[in-house]
Amino acid sequence: MPRRSTDAPGRGDRQSVSAPTELRFRPTPKLAVYLALAALGLLTALAIGRPEPAVLATPVALAAVVGLALPRPEAVGVAWELERDRATENEDVVLTVRIEATAAVGTLELAVALPAGLTAPRPQRLQGVRIDRAGAYRFDVPVHCHRWGRYELDSLWIRTRSWFDLLVAEHRHHQPLVLRVYPRPASLRRLVSPRDTHTAAGSHVARAKGAGLEFADFRQFVPGDRVRDVSWKATARTGSLWVAQRHPDRAADVVILLDVFDEPELATAVRAANAVATAYLVHRDRVGLVSFGGLMRWLRPGMGARQQYVIVDMLLGTSVFDSVAWRDIDAVPPKALPPKALVIALSPLLDRRAIGAIIDLRRRGIDVVVVEVSPLPFAPATPGVNGEVAHRLWQLQRALVRDRFAELGVPVVVWDPRRALAVTIEEIAAWPTARRLVR
Template identity: 45%
Template sequence: MKRAGDARLGAYAVLAAAALVTALALRRTELAAIAAPFALLVALGVRAQPPRLRAWFELDRERALEGDVLDATVTVRSDQAVDRVEVGLALPDGVELAGGRNPVALRLSAGEERELPLRLRCVRWSSVEIGEVWLRTRDQIGLVRFEGRIDRRRPLKIYPTAERLRILVSPAHTQAATGSEVARLRAEGLEFADTRPFVPGDRVRTINWRATARRGSLVVNERHPERNADVVVFLDSFAEARTSDEGTLEQAVRTAATVASRYLERRDRVGLVAFGGILRWLEPGGGLVQQYRLVDALLETGVEFSYAWKDVDVIPARTLPPRALVVAVTPLLDERSIGALLDLRGRGHDLVVLEISPEPFLEPGRDRSDLAALRLWRLQRAELRARFERLGAAVATLDDEITMEEALEGVRAYRRHARLVQR
């Protein structure tokens, strides 16, 4: 623990010095006697030593979801008696106190150990370190204050809560591995496709006996196989619109985590490209381990300021496999990310754009020029969406009034009726 500044000790030192100087100047011994108590207090305060305090921090787990409540314990021990010690746990952004007292004042005997139970609530997704314990105490006469920090930090990953989605966007192409997506081709599978005349080599179990009886010749069933797909989540982290509490990046990460989790549940291979000032990528993979890798990579994503121009050529080729579905989560605010998405579509990638609307974070003025600028900005964004749709890329806008399920239903309707541009 370190000695902290104390106004009273300084005031006593000034009084003692003033009394001594006055006694010497006036040659009055009684003034020196008056200064003696103050000088004694200053001497005791200067020689005061901090007590030996130790602290530990325990957390019941290192991974949690938004809204979860964690049990934590701060343990304090003193090697000597302390009349009053203040103990406080520093809480990082995204964590708040749900139960217990923080900070708290204690009285400890020599060798006494005290446990302070706390309940912490995870209010928003983040990757933080928690466990910084602050201690504050005074000397025996209350003149000198001592403060110390004991670093017992440990990582805590708060995962965003995934929304419930009944149906996802089906990719235009599937891969060869078995999955949950019904492929367009016809082969061994469960989903009925059509019937056709029997040819040598067909299995007997594929014969449709009712159709055979009606037509008088052997007829077999054709089916759609179940395949998996390669999905790449493209997260735009070049720019964001935000208020003091939340911004488009928080919503984008939550949306990207939901998309990745739901596709992984269907046994698809999912990858990640965080396209921003710092490029992060994760090659497509499947399983629970891949899900943890994806969410951990999303938690590390932040808006990094950069003037450098970047295009899709900086993305490793294996991160964007052929015939993959690219789901872009973006506020459509930076020309570099917009140009990269248009380039991806121009190269033939199956593209879906989930726009995180920045409009709820705007505070437009009330005069006529501000309102005209807002209308012009809205027209520009509408033209940009139409540009993507002319290229065959569906655009869905997510805001406070439109849920993700509703937005994806609009994407599915567009992809059912629109002719995808093939290059």
């Protein structure tokens, strides 16, 4: 039901009602039927010379005349706004429609068209209400976000009818609204440890020795060492002062390489990229993103909440751009791909350009791990013996690609989207860091 708007100006109203829109009425089929019946009765009465047909047509003609003579609303002001322009999957966002009526409108019909991925209950999305006097009215439509993405809402239709439904006026309100729906990140209990770190404090144990918590080694005491670093147990056993060395906790550069050559696996890969980026940013690492495909985009590594929003906005705009041109990792600027960064590639390993880019990174000495987004759920075997044989040969070919990566020291773990991403990350993290050294 509509509510008279009583909001204080400026508070809770980010969008004011637009200037009144002129309502242009046009005849309905009902008016044509009324006029045809009136004309038929009059002509029949003249033809047969009797008044009965004209008398029968008089109520119809009178209804048409009265319906056209009664006053009609000339204009209404329309505006709509979203409760917020960002949401997460499976959340609800309230879409508010405001109507400013300068006179009685009568029955007003509202229709909100939503893109695929957003839904709303039919009674709220399609409404027919009575507006019997001038004033401001408000309608709330709860919009449910089913799937991540960037959505543009630009279809709000209003329709009103005159008395006896003889005339109708329709208007499409064109005021685009943008709603960004973020993927709901998966919970990752463990992350892949980077091979190299930088000097900033973080959550990863560095290979270098310094002030930290993780034990590294013992060495003899030298002037300048702190007393609290002395290992009294080792000193008691040997009779001389020994110092316990430790590994410091450092931050790292992490770059997510997203393969956008193939459409079916893209939505799953984007969801995984969001979860991985969020987890590393929480651990105070610098995270960057490279969208590697027909259209290449990249984002330099950064940290903090702002970087998380920038990454997610970039992921929402990710799409497949068909191109047969050969793409090389050289197109990515060095600042977007630091030499000591940990590169986490999310790829179905279907396109030779993506496979070649990962191998090229490895040969340059960059630490690379691969999460293979399994295409098997999207490409089942064709029924029949030939289809089964072809499907097995295809899987053997994919196994050869994994073996090639293993020879280069690149961990490859297959992730079935039906399985939790945290399990796959655990398998990669179980690889010893020493096995990821350049061979």
